[in-house]
Each structure stands twice: as C-alpha cells, then as structure tokens.
Amino acid sequence: MGKATNGEACATEGQHLASGREHASARALEVRGLSFSYPGGRQLFDDLSVRIEPGERVAFIAPSGFGKTTLCRILAGYLAPDEGSVLVDGAALPLRGVCPVQLIGQHPETMVDPRMRMRAIMEEAGPVGDEIVQGLGIHEAWMSRHPHELSGGELQRFCIARALAANPRYLICDETTAMFDAVAQDEIWRFLVEFTQRHEMGLVLVSHSPSLVDRVATRVVKLTDLDE
Numbered sequence: 001m002g003k004a005t006n007g008e009a010c011a012t013e014g015q016h017l018a019s020g021r022e023h024a025s026a027r028a029l030e031v032r033g034l035s036f037s038y039p040g041g042r043q044l045f046d047d048l049s050v051r052i053e054p055g056e057r058v059a060f061i062a063p064s065g066f067g068k069t070t071l072c073r074i075l076a077g078y079l080a081p082d083e084g085s086v087l088v089d090g091a092a093l094p095l096r097g098v099c100p101v102q103l104i105g106q107h108p109e110t111m112v113d114p115r116m117r118m119r120a121i122m123e124e125a126g127p128v129g130d131e132i133v134q135g136l137g138i139h140e141a142w143m144s145r146h147p148h149e150l151s152g153g154e155l156q157r158f159c160i161a162r163a164l165a166a167n168p169r170y171l172i173c174d175e176t177t178a179m180f181d182a183v184a185q186d187e188i189w190r191f192l193v194e195f196t197q198r199h200e201m202g203l204v205l206v207s208h209s210p211s212l213v214d215r216v217a218t219r220v221v222k223l224t225d226l227d228e
C-alpha cells in the first residue's frame, strides 16, 4: 500500500505525509452516497453514507469480507469511489499535501519503504515529538535499523508514530493492533485514546475484538444497517 497510487485523492503515501502540517479545523469526516466495486467484483457498497465527528471514536462492524478495509481505504483516499464522495469539513480530500485522514492498516510492512531507515520513515511527515516516541514505546536503538530488522509490532509502532506526526484530523485504525499481545495492545490504545482525545482527532476503528471495540469506541456503526 505504501507506494501504491490511491485514486483521485491524496494520491500517494508520500503525498499523504509530505509537507504541510496545517489543515483547517475539520468538523466531520463524511462519506456520502458511496458506491464501490472492484473491477469484475460484486458491488460492495450501494449509496452508503456515514459521518464521523471530530473527537468521536467510531467502530465499523460488519462480517468478514463485507468491505471494512475497502471503506477504510476509501476514507483515507487510497481508493476512489465509483459514485459518491468523501468530505472533510465539507471539502474533498486534498489532491496534494498532507492528507487530513491517515490510515494505519494491519500490515505495516506494506506501508514502508524497505530501503529507508526507521527514523527517516517515522519522520516522513515531519519531526516526531518525544511524547509520541515514548508513548508508543519506540526504542532509540530501533531508529537506525531497516524495516526488516524489526518485529511486526515494532514496525507498527513506527507507522502509528508517522501517522500521528502528520497531524491528521482523522485516524483510521484498521486492525492496527491485531499483531500485539494483550499488554502491548493495552499500552498502545491507552496512548491512542488519550492522544486523539487531547487533539480532538476523530478515529475510525475496525477490529474483530468485541472487548477492544467496547473499550475504545464511543459509537458503533453496523455497516450492514447502513447499506440496505
């Protein structure tokens, strides 16, 4: 996913993270009238609309294969809808500059350039404060390594740090902590909930763990109820 183009908006991972840290304060992340199917595939969404307010933590619930990951990728501008739009504070996702919607997926190895060292990867969007580094338990000794010299969980901590450093208005967490043990998962979510609350960031959560959803989400959206 890291280097893949992603449709009409926020066209590459680089553009997701490049330059500007400033966006107008967003009042909602919305998808309106979304229809989408992969080429040759069945229709995943037909006129789906959903809205996430700043500061909300919304869990998307649906059966496996329904399209949760696809919806996350559309919200973050990696895939363009066939019909409908994604709006942040009433405006389309920007074509250039930093994307106000940052996606942290389940497979961090697909989100990084394997030739880069971890500090450079983490700082793709700009400097990363000690609060984020410490809050995510990132060790100084990992900074000079390449991605293949870290565990999946260690690499994921860098991907989370990089997304937060982009100063997004909305964070999309698609099975972001599935590779962590219970203690590490708890540590990461404790930090993410506190950080997003303090920065009034909206958060979308996709997880197959009901206890995680219970703990983190302020609202649960059953996608099956929206897409009828």
Ligand SMILES: Nc1ncnc2c1ncn2[C@@H]1O[C@H](COP(=O)(O)OP(=O)(O)OP(=O)(O)O)[C@@H](O)[C@H]1O
Pocket (backbone or CB within 6 Å): 038, 039, 041, 044, 062, 063, 064, 065, 066, 067, 068, 069, 070, 071
């Ligand atoms: N790049 C792709 N090209 C074609 N079909 C795809 C592609 N990615 C996903 N699909 C299909 O789209 C459907 C939705 O996939 P998606 O990964 O969004 O579902 P999901 O709800 O996140 O599933 P899970 O809970 O199992 O992770 C699936 O049937 C899948 O096979």
